[in-house]
Amino acid sequence: MKFLLLSLMFAAASCAEVGTQTKEAFILAHKQPLSTYAVENMDFVLEYGLYNVGDKPAQKVTIDDRHSFPTNSFEIVKGLLHVHYEKIPAGGNVTHSVVIRPRAFGFFNYTAAQVTYYTDNENLHVTLTNTPGEGYIYRQREYDRRFAPKYSYFIVFFLIIAPTTFGSFLLFQQSKSRFPAIIKKKTT
Amino acid sequence: MGKLTKEEEMLLSSYSASSSTKGTLFFYVNALILSLAPLYLFYGVHQMEVADSLVVWTLSAAGTAYLLVMACKNQKKLLKHQIVMKRGPAVDREINTKFASDKKMTIKEKEERALFRKNEVADTESTYLSVFYTNTLFLTIMLISAFFLLANLAPVFNLLISTIGSAALVAFLSTAKN
Numbered sequence: 001m002k003f004l005l006l007s008l009m010f011a012a013a014s015c016a017e018v019g020t021q022t023k024e025a026f027i028l029a030h031k032q033p034l035s036t037y038a039v040e041n042m043d044f045v046l047e048y049g050l051y052n053v054g055d056k057p058a059q060k061v062t063i064d065d066r067h068s069f070p071t072n073s074f075e076i077v078k079g080l081l082h083v084h085y086e087k088i089p090a091g092g093n094v095t096h097s098v099v100i101r102p103r104a105f106g107f108f109n110y111t112a113a114q115v116t117y118y119t120d121n122e123n124l125h126v127t128l129t130n131t132p133g134e135g136y137i138y139r140q141r142e143y144d145r146r147f148a149p150k151y152s153y154f155i156v157f158f159l160i161i162a163p164t165t166f167g168s169f170l171l172f173q174q175s176k177s178r179f180p181a182i183i184k185k186k187t188t
Numbered sequence: 189m190g191k192l193t194k195e196e197e198m199l200l201s202s203y204s205a206s207s208s209t210k211g212t213l214f215f216y217v218n219a220l221i222l223s224l225a226p227l228y229l230f231y232g233v234h235q236m237e238v239a240d241s242l243v244v245w246t247l248s249a250a251g252t253a254y255l256l257v258m259a260c261k262n263q264k265k266l267l268k269h270q271i272v273m274k275r276g277p278a279v280d281r282e283i284n285t286k287f288a289s290d291k292k293m294t295i296k297e298k299e300e301r302a303l304f305r306k307n308e309v310a311d312t313e314s315t316y317l318s319v320f321y322t323n324t325l326f327l328t329i330m331l332i333s334a335f336f337l338l339a340n341l342a343p344v345f346n347l348l349i350s351t352i353g354s355a356a357l358v359a360f361l362s363t364a365k366n
């Protein structure tokens with residue numbers, strides 16, 4: 001039994017090794033938001049990363065993410081959603097970032113970007129990045145309420161309590177000064 | 189013993205420790221403001237939503253207002269006597285100068301008027317001073333507990349403990365016998 005298990009493990013390990021060994025160019029791609037919060041009308045930074053884990057350079061690499069961010073709900077502030085790299089050498093990596101600005105609030109499903117490359121001049125490979133998944137785009141007001149400085153609330157608070165608190169103190173002082181304490185003269 | 193006349197009743201009520209209607213109304217209005225103001229802070233700073241926390245807010249406002257009115261009334265009783273003693277001579281002098289030319293008025297009548305005036309002055313002054321004292325004490329304790337001591341507690345518990353708790357502490361301190 002033990003022997004069987006051991007042999008199975010060996011077989012699995014060797015298979016895995018065979019599977020991951022690549023002679024050709026092989027690109028791993030990721031897509032992730034760098035901003036912690038997506039807020040309507042505020043910049044949102046996305047990063048794409050390409051890693052060529054193969055042994056040969058990948059050629060004519062393109063990242064296409066135009067379908068993920070339709071222009072009616074997102075404004076592209078900086079960067080391109082469709083980029084082209086002539087060559088990524090073996091073991092090399094490329095990162096690409098884009099700044100977008102959501103036009104509306106609510107839930108939004110961030111889908112995968114498509115990456116295409118040629119291992120040599122003929123073999124076209126099409127791959128997808130990971131999907132960041134569903135995220136919430138904050139309403140501007142909600143975001144401000146949660147993260148903006150709170151000084152204004154304290155100022156309003158003190159304005160609310162001031163009339164009775166300091167008003168009563170002033171009225172007391174006024175009355176006190178109207179009736180000054182008279183020090184009785186000592187009669188000797 | 190006959191029935192008390194209206195003037196006698198007024199004289200009696202002015203000497204009693206209970207406050208005038210105007211003063212009591214001031215206490216209630218003040219307590220209402222002071223119990224509602226922290227809710228605004230909790231809404232803004234501790235992010236409590238209006239719809240979710242109406243029950244807790246009502247509870248806190250009612251408890252705080254009740255305790256603060258009690259504290260103000262008790263504090264006023266303590267202060268009124270001291271103020272009568274302090275302002276006495278000045279009020280006497282005021283009455284004397286006011287009725288100096290009035291030859292018809294007897295000394296007894298003047299004394300009565302002075303007493304009445306002393307009470308009036310002490311009543312208003314003690315009302316204001318008790319409100320000021322209670323407010324500052326309550327606000328200091330409330331702000332320290334809500335934003336320093338209990339800052340990391342869940343907002344609901346923070347609210348209840350810091351508002352009702354500090355109001356209760358102020359009310360307790362006001363029950364001192366001098």
